[in-house]
Amino acid sequence: MMPSLLIGREIPQEALLAPGMDNAVKKRMADVALNTAKSLGATYADARIGRYLNQYVFTREDKVQNVVNTESFGIGIRVIANGTWGFSSTNDVTEDGIKKATEQAVAIAKANSTIQKEPVVLAPVQSHGEVSWKTPIKKDFKEVPVSDKVDLLLSANAAAIENGASFVNSALFMVNEQKYFASTDGSYIDQDVHRIWPTFGVTAIDRQAGKFKTRQAMSAPMGMGFEYMDGLESEKLQGPSGIKLYRNSYDMVEDAALAAKQALEKLNAKSVEAGKYDLVLEPNHLGLTIHESVGHPLELDRVLGYEANYAGTSFATLDKWKSGDFQYGSNIVNLVADKTQPGSLGAVGYDDEGVKTKKWDLVRNGILTNYQAIRDQVHMIDQNESHGCCYAQSWDDVQFQRMPNVSLEPGSEPYSIDQMIADVEKGIYIAGRGSYSIDQQRYNFQFGGTVFYEIRDGKIVGMLDDVAYQSNTQEFWNSCVKICDENDYRLFGSFFDGKGQPSQISAVSHGSSTARFNDVNVINTGRTI
Template sequence: MQRKDFLQLSAMGFGALMLPNTNLLANDISASDFLAPNIDVAIKKQLADAALNTAKSKGASYADIRINRYLNQVVATREKRVENVANSESFGLGVRVIANGCWGFAATNDVTKEGVAKAAERAVAVAKANAKFSDPVQLAPQKGYGEVSWKTPIQKNAFEVPIKEKIDLLLNVNSEGLKNGGNFVSSSIFMVNEQKYFASTDGSYIDQDVHRIWPNFTVTKIDKATSKFETRNALCAPMGMGYEYLIPQDSEKLKSGNLILYKNRYHMLEDVRQAAEQVAEKLKAKSIDAGKYDLILDPSQLFLTIHESVGHPTELDRVLGYEANFAGTSFLTLDKWRSKTFNFGNKLVNFVADKTQRNGLATIGYDDDGVQCSNWDIIKDGILVNYQTIRDQAHILGLTASQGCSYAESWSAVPFQRMPNVSLLPGNDKVADMIKNTEKGIYMLGRNSYSIDQQRYNFQFSSQLAYEIKNGAIVGMFKDASYQSNTQEFWNSCAAIADKNDYRLGGSFSDGKGQPSQSNAVSHGCATTKFTGINVINTGRKI
């Protein structure tokens, strides 16, 4: 087990502390309280107007307010027992203004007209104080949308599903894992609902209802003769969906050799049965010989390489050096973009940023600047063509509008640039043909340990499962395999991309950035992809 996995799984006992959008002002509540309605939209509008009018009367040239309610639930089990059920709610507002050309921000959980007015006054005072030390803010133009709404297109609200039903599912998962050879099995479901209201002096009043879900498990098997053990985590992705994600449909299965993979719906019981068999195989697997291999990477593994080597380095604040303390800056400097010829990858490689992608974790109707979300090219035919921006960054690229990448993890946090869904467009190949045309390779599935440097360039990634490909066929399992490359070399080695039928989402439920640190959720779509001549090392060690 990797250290990060140990920390993650042991932390399940703390329940709500693992959940995104949980802050010090969150309250523990009962599950039934989740179904209590939020305050009426008409009342939110009255509160918003009180804040906006106060800010303008105190000298603000622009103001916005976010009145947000966050609901979080985690259900965690291990073997035959329930480890934890944690429910939390956080409710409050944040007011942001521009006064004397500078940003100011203040937040409160006093959601009354008096409370919002005081927050607006404080925000203006902060802006005026900051203005003595800051350059003027340049906001991209933004029309007001009037009163609009958006909701994640869920079929079944996860918070309406009884806790007993969730516990029964997880205990069945554990039972199947044990029955099929696992010695230890832990499982969990994390659920988030963001009820967000945004209003601004531009004339927008935006009400949104955002849902996310993340089921997970870990199966561990021990070789009693040697005391060695192997693990395998769930191969599913967290999704911007409701509880329907956990209601299987046969049409959502994909087959790759003897493996059953999942698309849009998740067969948790079936996955844990496979996992129990695979950890037994991993215990007997041969350790890899270091060298050059062709890699065939399943979306459950490749999404993380996309996140680290494409998503983060195309964040404009990293490029500009505004973001450096949390995981570094970016090698994709503006001169590379201005050249219009920078070879990020070969012509097969096309990356799109998309805040509208169905089931995406970063998918929403409008961002925390009140900008309607859309999609745009980042890498086109292998060439760097764009970045990720928000309203006060757009002028740097000569853009006339923001790309809608503003997000704050809670009502008490300041919005800043966060990653949209960043995805590799599918190609026209078949996974079976990729395998058949590989003489010496590795087929890798599932995220595992990784490392990348402070400019998002040199990296190393491993996987949950690694299968040896020899002379066009899968012949067994490897262990201790980790691939090394640099971003430009790696994406120029792309040799084939599977078609849209294989395209799936992966994602991170909790991606950290900023100081003070904030967390957001983001998805990365891709199909199975082949890379040639990649350096693979053996990470095993003798004790």
């Protein structure tokens, strides 16, 4: 997915701080597109002027491998003509360039209409006038010297080496989307979106035994500024066996030092005995399971078969939703979609078709309640309001339905990780993400993790290795018996949620507290038959 992130032309560091196009000029340019589209017979049009700034810093051991700064700037124009969508884009953000692109978008729509069976039906949307929204950051990554970022990564690498790592690489990904949206519905929306992702990989080698083990960072990508890297003590939660659990702040050096120790410990960890276990899953791990077994199967376009050719369909078909009693999970399972969640990767004020974002239920008390749908989809599920989850990875990509933040609500009663572990007789505590596999209907799956600890008679007794669990989505979520309270709530995230043809990526978060799932099948991944 890295080539998808490296969008735009490479620019010098100081160019990141250069001001973009003035909003008054953006409005005038957007109006060129809207007025041209209407004059050519379009019944609807929107224009997105985007400036996408990215900075990536890569290191390995005591060396800087690369520092990359990129900028991408242009306009995408989407229209409905003859009841059919058309789209075009250009990096020639002048009146002439925009007129030509708009003419092409309308021509594409009219050509497509010859084979369109049913006209596009758009849910109504409020006209917002001229509004703006910004990620509430404290430190703009563009204003932090590259030398400070390099020093931080190299300090993390050094901490890993000092604690026994044989190799370590680390990286910082920082993104700023400056987006201006205008539509014939009367909205002119300016947004300034920031995201950050620190990460590393540590490897420990036992040369005599010919073995190696790795441990990835326990960080989560966040919709925050560089303040995420401050490592505030107040934002750390203590997990079992010395694991540090980070929320709204991340201490990369501390995590790298612990990662080296745990990678060494994994070299001599006991291989798991296959069988049934109660699983205690922490949020950094559980987020990926939520992503694959809840987020993707409840995308309405996937349910309707639009993604069948690329990433599959969904077991959560319309008949299950219409029945009103499909038991997606146990009665304590409440799964919500939320594009407003502070600090999350998906947090914006308005989506990429001008809909004000919101929070809504997907699963309530275990029952399938709703899907994720945008303006031209909601009428298919008898609703008249978009959920506000439309997104495009860049100005030159057409926007379409993308996963919002999908999260498991915390338990309503006070309940800690220590209490949860004390209640387990035979179980495994899993932290961090690992390999995974899920079928084309997002039903049967297998998930690994980063570190595993055996729980016996209410206590953690040592590290395990070669662990993966298998289940199906409905069986798994119905086995959820306990969820820690909001004091343990944290976010997992991904910069690389892929979907569509041509493929696009988007960034999305998944929140949860530590949760317990009883009697789940665990296999040993290190043994072959």
